[in-house]
Amino acid sequence: VQLLESGGGLVQPGGSLRLSCAASGLTFRSYAMSWVRQAPGKGLEWVSGISDSGGTTYYADSVRGRFTISRDNSKNTLYLQMNSLRAEDTALYYCVKDRKVYQTWGQGTLVTVSS
Amino acid sequence: EIVMTQSPATLSVSPGERATLSCRASQSVGSNLAWYQQKPGQAPRLLIYGASTRATGLPARFSGSGSGTDFILTISSLQSEDFAVYYCQQYDNWPPGTFGQGTKLEIK
Numbered sequence: 001v002q003l004l005e006s007g008g009g010l011v012q013p014g015g016s017l018r019l020s021c022a023a024s025g026l027t028f029r030s031y032a033m034s035w036v037r038q039a040p041g042k043g044l045e046w047v048s049g050i051s052d053s054g055g056t057t058y059y060a061d062s063v064r065g066r067f068t069i070s071r072d073n074s075k076n077t078l079y080l081q082m083n084s085l086r087a088e089d090t091a092l093y094y095c096v097k098d099r100k101v102y103q104t105w106g107q108g109t110l111v112t113v114s115s
Numbered sequence: 116e117i118v119m120t121q122s123p124a125t126l127s128v129s130p131g132e133r134a135t136l137s138c139r140a141s142q143s144v145g146s147n148l149a150w151y152q153q154k155p156g157q158a159p160r161l162l163i164y165g166a167s168t169r170a171t172g173l174p175a176r177f178s179g180s181g182s183g184t185d186f187i188l189t190i191s192s193l194q195s196e197d198f199a200v201y202y203c204q205q206y207d208n209w210p211p212g213t214f215g216q217g218t219k220l221e222i223k
């Protein structure tokens with residue numbers, strides 16, 4: 001199983017980014033997926049989750065209304081659309097398999113929000 | 116939101132010795148508790164779930180115990196590759212699945 005994130009980068013406060021996570025080696029459509037982030041030198045924070053079909057989504061209070069999780073099961077890809085970015089959103093964003101217990105992690109993509 | 120508190124923040128142990136890491140939940144999470152290991156520059160790795168079930172391929176020197184609010188991760192005989200940061204995570208009251216702040220296990 002492999003999860004490969006992309007789309008991170010440097011963005012100004014108030015800006016937007018779209019993260020992608022390409023999954024391989026698993027029946028992607030059968031699994032819920034999540035995003036977990038880690039600010040530099042800090043601990044882990046669950047950000048968002050999505051059901052296997054994409055019909056149900058979940059968000060941390062810190063990102064609700066600004067971030068949107070989605071998936072394309074035909075492309076085995078998970079997304080995180082991030083709008084109205086803030087300095088406190090600066091972190092390494094991990095794509096993880098499953099909803100609650102995270103057995104498989106990507107290598108992460110770094111998002112830096114700074115002017 | 117359930118708050119997870121890990122202790123100590125840093126634990127210094129010699130190779131070959133036993134390490135005991137603690138995690139406490141602000142309210143009961145039953146057995147819905149996982150442990151992760153993170154080495155510098157790497158993604159976290161799942162070690163334990165269901166408070167005491169080892170992930171596939173995890174050496175038997177790692178064991179988890181506890182239920183309710185108090186949990187322990189024990190590494191019975193530390194190997195050099197075990198020195199890392201360890202996080203606990205509750206997934207009973209989800210979302211969100213909250214993590215502890217981590218315990219850094221360092222070589223004494």
